[in-house]
Amino acid sequence: MDEKPENAGKPRRKGRIRPLRPSWVLLLCVICAVAGVVVTLTSVYARFGGRAEYKSAIKYVEVEKAIADNYIGDYDSASLKNAAAAAMVTSLGDKWSYYMTADEYSTYKLHSANEYAGIGVTVSKDAGTGGFKLTSVTADTPAADAKLTEGMIIMTIDGEDVTKLSVDGIRELIQSKLNSTIVLGMSVDGGKPTDYKVDCSIIHTNPVSYELKAGNIGYIKIANFDSGSGAAAIAAIEDLLSQGATSILFDVRDNPGGFLSELIKLLDYILPEGDIFVSVDQNGKETVTKSDNVCLQMKMAVLVNENTYSAAEFFAAALSEYHWATVVGAPTTGKGRSQTTIELSDGSAVHISSRKYLTPNRVDLSEKGGITPDTVVYNTDAGVDSQLNKALNLLS
Numbered sequence: 001m002d003e004k005p006e007n008a009g010k011p012r013r014k015g016r017i018r019p020l021r022p023s024w025v026l027l028l029c030v031i032c033a034v035a036g037v038v039v040t041l042t043s044v045y046a047r048f049g050g051r052a053e054y055k056s057a058i059k060y061v062e063v064e065k066a067i068a069d070n071y072i073g074d075y076d077s078a079s080l081k082n083a084a085a086a087a088m089v090t091s092l093g094d095k096w097s098y099y100m101t102a103d104e105y106s107t108y109k110l111h112s113a114n115e116y117a118g119i120g121v122t123v124s125k126d127a128g129t130g131g132f133k134l135t136s137v138t139a140d141t142p143a144a145d146a147k148l149t150e151g152m153i154i155m156t157i158d159g160e161d162v163t164k165l166s167v168d169g170i171r172e173l174i175q176s177k178l179n180s181t182i183v184l185g186m187s188v189d190g191g192k193p194t195d196y197k198v199d200c201s202i203i204h205t206n207p208v209s210y211e212l213k214a215g216n217i218g219y220i221k222i223a224n225f226d227s228g229s230g231a232a233a234i235a236a237i238e239d240l241l242s243q244g245a246t247s248i249l250f251d252v253r254d255n256p257g258g259f260l261s262e263l264i265k266l267l268d269y270i271l272p273e274g275d276i277f278v279s280v281d282q283n284g285k286e287t288v289t290k291s292d293n294v295c296l297q298m299k300m301a302v303l304v305n306e307n308t309y310s311a312a313e314f315f316a317a318a319l320s321e322y323h324w325a326t327v328v329g330a331p332t333t334g335k336g337r338s339q340t341t342i343e344l345s346d347g348s349a350v351h352i353s354s355r356k357y358l359t360p361n362r363v364d365l366s367e368k369g370g371i372t373p374d375t376v377v378y379n380t381d382a383g384v385d386s387q388l389n390k391a392l393n394l395l396s
Helices: 022-048 051-070 077-090 102-112 167-175 229-242 260-270 310-321 386-395
Strands: 098-100 115-118 121-125 132-137 153-157 180-187 194-204 208-213 217-222 247-251 274-280 286-291 299-304 326-329 337-343 349-358
Touching (some): 051 077, 077 349, 102 349, 121 167, 153 167, 208 229, 247 310, 260 274, 260 286, 274 310, 299 310, 299 386, 310 326, 326 386
Parallel strands (some): 217 247, 299 326
Antiparallel strands (some): 098 349, 115 194, 121 132, 132 153, 153 180, 180 194, 208 217, 274 286, 337 349
């Protein structure tokens, strides 16, 4: 016969969860607390880019606190932070990388758009009166519209004496009155100031100027390759061609460069089919920009000097390598790096070299040290533009 289990026929007890002992409760609380701290620290580290970066940030805070707690002199906290940020970028040893304060970055964005805040004058401190003498007045600006002329001296702005200010000080004062009408007290030849109402506004400047010179030579001055420069240069070429130009002289002396998109737009218009620009990233990967088969074929020359940088250098180099133009002037500096501008949380920004640029023939102008013109000419005589004269003679 089969045997019954020992508990057969006895009522079974329902399952129960035993209450945890106090020691186990405490242990769970500690584990949860530690986990919370780990999660919090991980998120904090991630915000700073990692544990090492977080420790660096803590070090900066410690230095700032040491100054605040111990330094016997006066200091400006904002200036301290800006100086620290600028020093980090400067330590890279790359002259093309730099830090900008919020105000500097705001001005940089205006210049990159070929705009600036002001009235359209340049000034210098007048030793006799303490005021600010107008050394130039740009056409089609608020200053020109108000009939201001070179030689006038700014003595007051909105009734406020400005003779104690520096050149930077008066520039900042005028810019602080952006989008308003200001009253300038202008003195002529040291006489009693006369009030002039001037509209202080954002001024758009055309980076391209041109004219048809003797011998049907179309002369085009490109001041920079910032916003609008490519289209403006193409429009200048076409207008000069309609006037009967048979050759073109591009003047990119003192041109600091600008946007790659503007450079490519102009090169694509001028050059035949082929590579016109090469960009190399941190991993050595090339990105090649090509031109189509529509081009401008006529006698050309390009003027350069020691202040021809970046996009302006690559413009001259590309035309030279395609044997499309003769390069005239002084050797250039050699800026073959592009910069990325990264805006920071407080409105300041870091402008930092991020890519390497090569000419169509894969020449690194930074390593080469710039462009040596086909015809080297220096301007040594005051008042005589020997470089321009030589280029005009070559095209003639």
